[in-house]
Amino acid sequence: xxxxxxxxxxxxxxxxxxxxxxxxxxxxxxxxxxxxxxxxxxxxxxxxxxxxxxxxxxxxxxxxxxxxxxxxxxxxxxxxxxxxxxxxxxxxxxxxxxxxxxxxxxxxxxxxxxxxxxxxxxxxxxxxxx
Amino acid sequence: xxxxxxxxxxxxxxxxxxxxxxxxxxxxxxxxxxxxxxxxxxxxxxxxxxxxxxxxxxxxxxxxxxxxxxxxxxxxxxxxxxxxxxxxxxxxxxxxxxxxxxxxxxxxxxxxxxxxxxxxxxxxxxxxxx
Numbered sequence: 001x002x003x004x005x006x007x008x009x010x011x012x013x014x015x016x017x018x019x020x021x022x023x024x025x026x027x028x029x030x031x032x033x034x035x036x037x038x039x040x041x042x043x044x045x046x047x048x049x050x051x052x053x054x055x056x057x058x059x060x061x062x063x064x065x066x067x068x069x070x071x072x073x074x075x076x077x078x079x080x081x082x083x084x085x086x087x088x089x090x091x092x093x094x095x096x097x098x099x100x101x102x103x104x105x106x107x108x109x110x111x112x113x114x115x116x117x118x119x120x121x122x123x124x125x126x127x128x129x130x
Numbered sequence: 131x132x133x134x135x136x137x138x139x140x141x142x143x144x145x146x147x148x149x150x151x152x153x154x155x156x157x158x159x160x161x162x163x164x165x166x167x168x169x170x171x172x173x174x175x176x177x178x179x180x181x182x183x184x185x186x187x188x189x190x191x192x193x194x195x196x197x198x199x200x201x202x203x204x205x206x207x208x209x210x211x212x213x214x215x216x217x218x219x220x221x222x223x224x225x226x227x228x229x230x231x232x233x234x235x236x237x238x239x240x241x242x243x244x245x246x247x248x249x250x251x252x253x254x255x256x257x258x259x260x
Contacts, residue, residue, distance in 0.1 A: 067204045067234070069197035074204035076234055076246055088252060102232035102248040104197070104206055116206055118232040118248040122218065 006107055007068040010075070013112070017061045020053060022046045027111075034114040056083045064100070071108065077101040088121050090128060099123045136237055137198040140205070143242070147191045150183060152176045157241075164244040186213045194230070201238065207231040218251050220258060229253045 013028040031042050040048065053059050058081050067074035079099050083092040103117040143158040161172050170178065183189050188211050197204035209229050213222040233247040 065202070065234070067197050067199035067202045069199045069204070072195070072197045072204075074197045074199070074202075074234065089255070100246070100248065102204075102234060102246065104195075104204060104232060116230070116232065118230065118250045119252075120248045121251045122249075125219070 004068065006070055006073055006110075007066055009107070009110060010066060010068075010073045010105070011063070014061050014063060017049065020049075022050070025049075030108060030111045030113045033112055036115065036117055055085065055087060056081050058082055071106055073105045073107065075103050075105075077103060088119065088124065090121070090124055092124070092128065095128065097124050097127050099127075134198065136200055136203055136240075137196055139237070139240060140196060140198075140203045140235070141193070144191050144193060147179065150179075152180070155179075160238060160241045160243045163242055166245065166247055185215065185217060186211050188212055201236055203235045203237065205233050205235075207233060218249065218254065220251070220254055222254070222258065225258065227254050227257050229257075 009028065016024050016028060025046055026042055029042050029045050033040055033042060033045050035045060035048065038044070059079070060081065062078045064076040064078045077100060079101065080096070082094055082096045084094055086092065087097075099120045100123065101117055101119045103115065105112050105116075106114040139158065146154050146158060155176055156172055159172050159175050163170055163172060163175050165175060165178065168174070189209070190211065192208045192210075194206040194208045207230060209231065210226070212224055212226045215221070215223055217227075229250045230253065231247055231249045233245065235242050235246075236244040
């Protein structure tokens with residue numbers, strides 16, 4: 001795979017998420033994808049994302065920076081959104097919150113095979129205390 | 131900087147942390163380093179680490195995998211330790227907890243200039259509920 005190719009695929013994946021193009025997600029995510037240790041597969045991955053967008057109607061994925069180190073991609077994602085009710089066990093209830101996610105992906109055959117994601121819950125807790 | 135060189139420096143940095151060699155940390159961390167948006171500088175960085183080791187006497191940094199994408203390094207760190215009292219606002223009180231940290235570093239002149247770190251607080255919360 002050429003230098004920059006994985007990064008290009010990754011940016012297309014982010015666009016796919018923001019379009020909520022679940023029919024197209026199989027272009028980017030393996031049938032047996034693992035997410036934070038759980039073997040979600042593509043179907044479970046879509047279920048997770050549909051729930052995310054249901055809980056956070058204005059959800060939008062934005063990459064602050066992307067690291068390309070084949071077969072890995074690393075990304076600092078930024079969110080600025082208003083979860084309707086509870087989110088990560090916190091009562092957000094329609095408040096606007098801004099937070100980051102540090103996430104790593106292992107690619108296989110040009111598709112996401114495994115994801116390790118950590119969301120900055122402490123940042124959200126701090127905003128809810130304000 | 132040659133391929134692999136930043137990764138090599140990073141592994142030496144991790145060894146330096148595990149030795150608690152604060153006198154040597156300036157080899158790896160810039161005088162004006164920024165950590166999660168705070169301009170800690172080298173002195174503040176050492177203060178943070180001393181506090182970490184005081185709160186978690188058996189703290190040990192272990193890299194699960196490292197991404198090298200100059201000037202960035204990304205790392206999935208794994209911890210298996212027993213915080214004495216409160217940790218991230220949680221009453222751990224000497225229980226053994228295992229958790230990960232997804233962290234990005236921007237290097238400048240071969241030293242860490244900025245850090246974006248997110249610890250998997252949800253994983254710790256889940257273990258405390260068990």
